[in-house]
Amino acid sequence: SGYITLDSGYKNTGATTSAITFLDGEKGILRYRGYPIEQLAEKSNFIEVAYLLIYGSLPTADELNDFSNKIRLHTLVNEDMRKILDGFPSAAHPMGILSALISSLTAFYPESLNPNQSKEELDLSIIRLMAKISTIAAWSYKNSIGHPVNYPKNKLDYCSNFLHMMFAYPTEDYEINPVVVDALNKLLILHADHEQNCSTSTVRLVGSANASLYSSVSAGISALWGPLHGGxxxxxxxxxxxxxxxxxxxxxxxxxxxxxxxxxxxxxxxxxxxxxxxxxxxxxxxxxxxxxxxxxxxxxxxxxxxxxxxxxxxxxxxxxxxxxxxxxxxxxxxxxxIGIPTDMFTVMFALGRLPGWIAQWKEMRENKEPIGRPRQVYTGETERDYIPVEKR
Ligand code: CMC
Missing domain, CATH: 1.10.230.10 (Cytochrome P450-Terp, domain 2)
Known part of the structure; x- marks a missing residue:
């Protein structure tokens, strides 16, 4: 086994190379694929930034159109998912629901379990995840207040559609306010990636065992839930x-x-x-x-x-x-x-962080990284003999 270096909390250990996010903590610099966060927050929108993170460059107008249209068309979730949602008590924390329902996507799309998906198949898994997380997130909120869910409206952009599913009532439309849509885009962009943080490292570690994108992201959501991280x-x-x-x-x-x-x-x-x-x-x-x-x-x-x-x-x-x-x-x-209740804040973080998780998972696969398997320094008992229960 040789000599083990101990670094609790991985404070000084690089776990991977990555070409996605540059962070200089001493100088306070953050860039996605080389673009300063300030410029992206000011000039871009969340879906464009998601494309940038996942595919490595800013999309052309056609690519962006295609990507956002596909996401719109996949926002509907399988009706059987509502049954799973209905099984949760209304007091359930929406992060628990989010993680469970994202994991359940593996059941609705078992082809996502194949570690050798073609590029087209993986792109579809990515589109589905980007699309359905907003519906699931909004529905987890509706569940917590005991209201019927709202179905997505395909004509709306990503952020407006999310706000509609969160805040419209069966009896009343939600009026889309551009100030709110801008603010939401900005927040999601700012959360979209942050290199090897706890949840992202979780996504990569789970994915390194060739687990599916959906299971890996579900694990990332659980990590993000912790109050020292996204909580x-x-x-x-x-x-x-x-x-x-x-x-x-x-x-x-x-x-x-x-x-x-x-x-x-x-x-x-x-x-x-x-x-x-x-x-x-x-x-x-x-x-x-x-x-x-x-x-x-x-x-x-x-x-x-x-x-x-x-x-x-x-x-x-x-x-x-x-x-x-x-x-x-x-x-x-x-x-x-903008009316989002406190226990939904971490869900908002997850919505924002999703493109980063996807990009990091995809990069890890493309780079053919080996399974993650940290070592330890053992501090327990040395060898001892088993004692029958009546003699203890
Ligand atoms: N309030 C008071 N003291 C603090 C705080 C704080 N928020 N954060 C760190 N310290 C102290 C800590 O007690 C320690 O002091 P000493 O050297 O005397 O023992 C010193 O500062 C270093 O802290 P650490 O806990 O060793 O640093 P860390 O890198 O392990 O922890 C952290 C980083 C973010 C978990 C921690 O600063 C913290 O708990 N902050 C509050 C929770 C929070 O805001 N988390 C969100 C992080 S940003 C979003 C995300 O990535 O999810």
Missing amino acids: ANQAVIEMLEQIKADGGDSKKFIAKAKDKDDPFRLMGFGHRVYKNFDPRAKIIKKAADEVLTALGINDPILDIAKELEEAALNDPYFVDRKLYPNVDFYSGIIYRA
Whole structure:
């Protein structure tokens, strides 16, 4: 077995080569396929960015049309999936539903289990996944509030269609507001990939065993659910609400976050790789201001968030540890403003991250990477003899 290098949490271990996302945590740079995140967030839309991540270059007008039309035409999910959905109690967390229903796609499309799918077959699996996740996500919300689901409307673009499935009632249309559609596109773009993070590494590890794209992504969704990863956006809003309910004293919570005997952490702060401002947080902070102004919303929680940020950025504890606001610090405030409930925030992260997971899974397959199989340093008992139960 030889000499094993131990690196808990893989802080310094590269698990793969990748040509998808460039991240410089010291300088706060993030680029997808070479394009700066700032330009993509400003000028592109989510479906175009998904194409860029998955296929490596910006699509021509025809390619983009073809890709988005195919996604539109596959948004309907098999009626039998509704039966699975109906089996979940309404209290079920939508992330659990999302992961289960994405996994169930393997049952509806068993050809996806073939590790040697042709390019055309894999493209179809990808289109189905991109399309159906938005329907499943919106339906998981409808289930949680006990409402009938909305079927997708093929004439709508991806984000508008998602908003329709989330918010229309059988008795009332949802009026599409371009400000909301823009904000949603921006948020999804900013979440679309982030190199070898916990959920993406999960997708690659599961996929490295030649598991299907759907099973691998379902595992990634489970990883993303954790509050130290994608669950942080929900945790941020819960924290801000807690601070508000407690009288709004942000200093008190800064002190709690610094106290090593207190498990409380400032959610939405700190990042494994960024030791500088998270470039996504900068864009989202500006977008939060713009969206709230455009929608005429005055959310006291935004003020608390700004106070916390200001206090933390001037506090030696956070400065010394290079803890800055991350992507999740302000995203929840926008989601709230556009009517998305707190327990759907991580589902929104999953919708955004999907193209990244697909791109990384596909790259791993194309590069013919071997099965992932980390080693360990054993610290347990040395050999001992079995003792019958009555003698223990
Ligand atoms: N509040 C208070 N102290 C913190 C925080 C925080 N949010 N984050 C890190 N620290 C302290 C930590 O206690 C440690 O202090 P010391 O050196 O005195 O022991 C030091 O900073 C280094 O932290 P770490 O936990 O060793 O760093 P990590 O790279 O293992 O963890 C992290 C990164 C993101 C899990 C962590 O910063 C954290 O828990 N943040 C809050 C949760 C959060 O916002 N997560 C979203 C991450 S971005 C979106 C995503 O990728 O999903």
